[in-house]
Structure formats: structure tokens, C-alpha cells
């Protein structure tokens with residue numbers, strides 16, 4: 058099968074890019090990556106280690122412009138004879154994959170969490186109802202598109218670097234103009250983070266976030282927050298997780314002083330391990346937690362940080 062994987066890069070390769078290429082290699086076939094963004098050829102060549110046979114790069118297209126990206130991928134799909142196109146399930150995929158689906162008459166599977174089962178047709182397991190359930194979606198069209206939920210697959214490097222070729226995606230004029238780009242300030246971007254320490258209104262005010270940041274820094278984690286906290290201005294909006302914020306799937310999500318409303322859970326319940334710290338034993342978040350601490354975050358967080366620091370020190 059000819060597979061085309063789309064990635065957008067900054068200077069480095071995002072974990073999600075390595076995940077989608079690994080995912081394609083698990084499916085198996087001729088894997089071409091079509092890339093946009095700033096990464097240089099030497100960086101893109103590393104995708105070969107994860108299973109790509111070739112990378113086509115068009116740095117003239119803007120990942121913010123869904124129409125340009127759609128034209129680029131459609132042309133790359135045509136050139137490579139792609140039967141399957143794979144995206145990471147991010148904002149670009151949400152805007153581009155449906156357009157491409159119409160243009161290529163390709164069935165679209167959105168939010169996949171496993172490789173297709175081809176024993177009887179082409180069936181893919183997906184996350185549905187904000188992660189509350191799984192569905193099995195069968196696609197019958199000749200061409201297919203999959204967007205893969207981040208953190209569903211561990212990147213695995215097994216091969217060697219591959220060739221990188223400049224590709225003219227005939228992307229045409231931009232339909233939008235990016236006026237300003239603000240990068241999140243945290244050292245670890247939230248969507249990429251393996252570990253996240255998050256806090257809510259239970260922290261009482263922005264002046265108390267030091268203990269949240271201390272734990273995050275001891276663990277090497279990103280920080281996040283509930284929506285009201287961002288709405289009131291205690292924390293920046295890019296930290297807000299949930300149905301209307303960033304959806305994350307880290308290996309560890311620690312939530313302090315967050316009640317666990319369904320809109321919050323919708324963005325975090327794909328986390329592998331959830332730890333909840335709350336004074337109220339009836340807080341709904343405990344039902345979704347793997348580990349729960351009924352206690353005051355103001356006591357628990359500093360103790361937690363101390364314990365992490367002690368543990369880290371004992372490892373050296």
C-alpha cells in the first residue's frame with residue numbers, strides 16, 4: 058500500500074510527527090512523508106529511522122492555511138499514488154482532513170487509536186464521545202484518510218535516515234494572513250508533554266501557583282489549568298485543558314483543586330494515569346482517577362514535590 062503521512066515541523070521534529078510515521082510503518086507499505094515547516098533537511102531525514110522511505114518538503118506552504126495544505130497533500134497524494142493518508146489528530150488535521158476527504162473522495166477516520174484491522178475490510182478503532190467510549194469504523198472507499206490521536210503510539214526508531222526532496226506542492230496564493238504568532242512560554246509544550254501538573258480554582262489565586270510550578274519542575278512536567286482559572290486570568294489561556302481548551306493524553310496527569318467537570322474531563326481522560334488531589338471526597342474527578350488524595354493541595358503539593366526531589370536525588 059502507498060501511504061502518505063503529513064507533518065508540520067518547527068525546527069525540531071515533534072513527538073506527534075514521530076508517532077504518525079511509526080504508526081504508518083506499523084501498517085506497512087511504501088511510506089512517503091510530505092512536510093511543511095522550518096525543519097532543515099538533515100532533521101527531516103531522521104524520519105527514515107521511524108519508517109519513512111522518502112520525505113517531500115514544501116516550505117512555501119503555511120500550516121495555518123488549510124486550503125494551501127489541502128492542495129499540497131492532494132498533489133503529493135497524486136504524485137505518490139497514495140491510497141492511505143495519515144495525519145496527527147491536531148488542529149491542522151481537523152481543518153484539512155475533511156477538505157481532502159471531499160477532494161479525493163476518500164473516507165475519513167478521525168481520532169484513530171489503533172492500526173487498521175484488515176482481516177475483514179478496513180476497520181479502525183477510534184475514540185468517541187470525548188474519550189468516553191471506543192468505536193470501530195469501517196471504510197469502504199478506495200482512498201482512505203486517518204487522523205491519529207496523539208500519544209496512542211510510542212515512536213520507535215528502527216531504520217536509517219531517508220532521502221529528502223524539495224516538492225512543489227502548487228499551493229497557490231494564501232487565503233489567510235498570519236498577523237501574529239504567540240508561542241506558549243512553558244519549557245515543555247502542553248500537547249507534547251508526557252507529564253502534566255494541572256490546577257484549578259481550588260488554588261484560590263494566581264499567587265499560589267508557585268507550588269504547582271515547583272512540582273512540575275521537579276517532575277520535568279508541563280503545567281495546565283482548568284478553564285475558569287484561565288478565564289479569570291490566573292493562568293494563560295494556552296494552559297487551559299478540556300473540551301474547549303487543549304486536549305491532552307499524557308502518561309501522567311496530576312490535578313490539584315479541580316472538581317472534574319465533564320467539560321474538563323473531555324480534554325484529559327485519555328491520560329494514562331490520573332492523580333487527583335482534592336479536599337472534597339465527593340469531587341467527581343475521583344471517579345476518573347487512578348490515584349486519589351483527599352487532602353488540601355496546599356499541604357499535599359509541597360510534600361509531593363519534596364518526595365519527588367528525594368527520589369530523584371536517590372537515583373544519582
Ligand SMILES: Cc1cc2nc3c(=O)[nH]c(=O)nc-3n(C[C@H](O)[C@H](O)[C@H](O)COP(=O)(O)OP(=O)(O)OC[C@H]3O[C@@H](n4cnc5c(N)ncnc54)[C@H](O)[C@@H]3O)c2cc1C
Pocket residue numbers: 256257258259260282283284285286297298299300301302313314315316317318319320321324334335336337340352353354355
Ligand atoms: C460549554 C462549556 C465548556 C467548558 N469547557 C471547559 C474546559 O474546556 N475545561 C474546563 O476545565 N472547564 C470547562 N468548563 C467549565 C466546567 O464546567 C467547570 O466549571 C470547571 O472545569 C471547573 O473548574 P475547577 O474545577 O477549577 O473549579 P471548581 O468547580 O470551583 O472546583 C474547585 C475544586 O477544588 C477543590 N478544592 C478547593 N480547595 C481545595 C484545596 N485547598 N485543595 C484541594 N482541592 C481544593 C474543591 O473541592 C473543588 O472540587 C466548560 C463549561 C461549559 C458550560
